[in-house]
Amino acid sequence: MTQARPLVAELLGTALLLAIVIGSGIMGERLAGGNVAIALLGNTIATGAGLVVLIHMFGPVSGAHFNPAVTLAVLLKRGMTVHVGILYIVAQLAGAVIGVWIAHAMFAEPILQISAKARDGWAQGFAECVASFGLIGTILATQRNRPEVTPMAVGLYITAAYWFTASTAFANPAVTIARSLSNSFAGIAPHSAPGFIAGQLVGTLAAIGLFGWLLKEDPRQ
Numbered sequence: 001m002t003q004a005r006p007l008v009a010e011l012l013g014t015a016l017l018l019a020i021v022i023g024s025g026i027m028g029e030r031l032a033g034g035n036v037a038i039a040l041l042g043n044t045i046a047t048g049a050g051l052v053v054l055i056h057m058f059g060p061v062s063g064a065h066f067n068p069a070v071t072l073a074v075l076l077k078r079g080m081t082v083h084v085g086i087l088y089i090v091a092q093l094a095g096a097v098i099g100v101w102i103a104h105a106m107f108a109e110p111i112l113q114i115s116a117k118a119r120d121g122w123a124q125g126f127a128e129c130v131a132s133f134g135l136i137g138t139i140l141a142t143q144r145n146r147p148e149v150t151p152m153a154v155g156l157y158i159t160a161a162y163w164f165t166a167s168t169a170f171a172n173p174a175v176t177i178a179r180s181l182s183n184s185f186a187g188i189a190p191h192s193a194p195g196f197i198a199g200q201l202v203g204t205l206a207a208i209g210l211f212g213w214l215l216k217e218d219p220r221q
Contacts, residue, residue: 003084006062010088011095013058014066018099018178020050025186026107039185040162048159055151067172068092069204073136076208096178104182115180115187119167125199127167132203134161135171140211173197
């Protein structure tokens with residue numbers, strides 16, 4: 001396997017993920033008649049289902065990270081080199097932005113946008129910490145014990161986290177940055193993004209530490 005194939009898989013998978021997130025948000029908002037709960041429900045179902053499919057599609061090629069937080073976890077677990085990890089993150093960021101533009105084009109929206117949807121406050125950042133902690137924990141635990149269920153587990157976790165977290169569970173720095181470029185239902189104002197990303201990184205590191213200990217084969221260690 002050449003290095004190009006995993007990178008293209010990460011770019012394409014992340015682009016499709018963002019097309020799903022933004023596109024379903026736009027569709028949900030247009031069809032919901034002002035009912036935000038219905039719009040969010042449509043956005044949730046599409047994202048959770050899409051994740052399951054995308055992880056099955058691209059997992060055998062790149063591991064289907066689609067998320068710098070996941071790549072960071074793999075790096076810290078020594079599952080890849082720093083050089084490859086950086087290339088993964090660059091591919092994810094590029095794919096995420098492309099995915100937003102694809103969604104805008106499909107719905108005849110202006111391609112270049114900046115979100116005006118503020119998502120500020122410590123509670124939002126804490127929600128992202130919780131969302132990311134749970135996501136990384138889900139991946140680490142299922143990969144350790146039942147890797148075949150990881151795609152479904154990730155999709156179901158994100159589906160649940162859309163509703164139990166105050167932030168609607170971005171849980172992904174690339175997604176956060178890309179969603180700041182869409183003034184749509186799923187957008188986030190650029191000034192709100194740093195708080196989300198900080199929460200995501202804290203949650204990721206906490207999950208790596210706790211689940212690294214919890215999943216040791218020898219519980220006495």
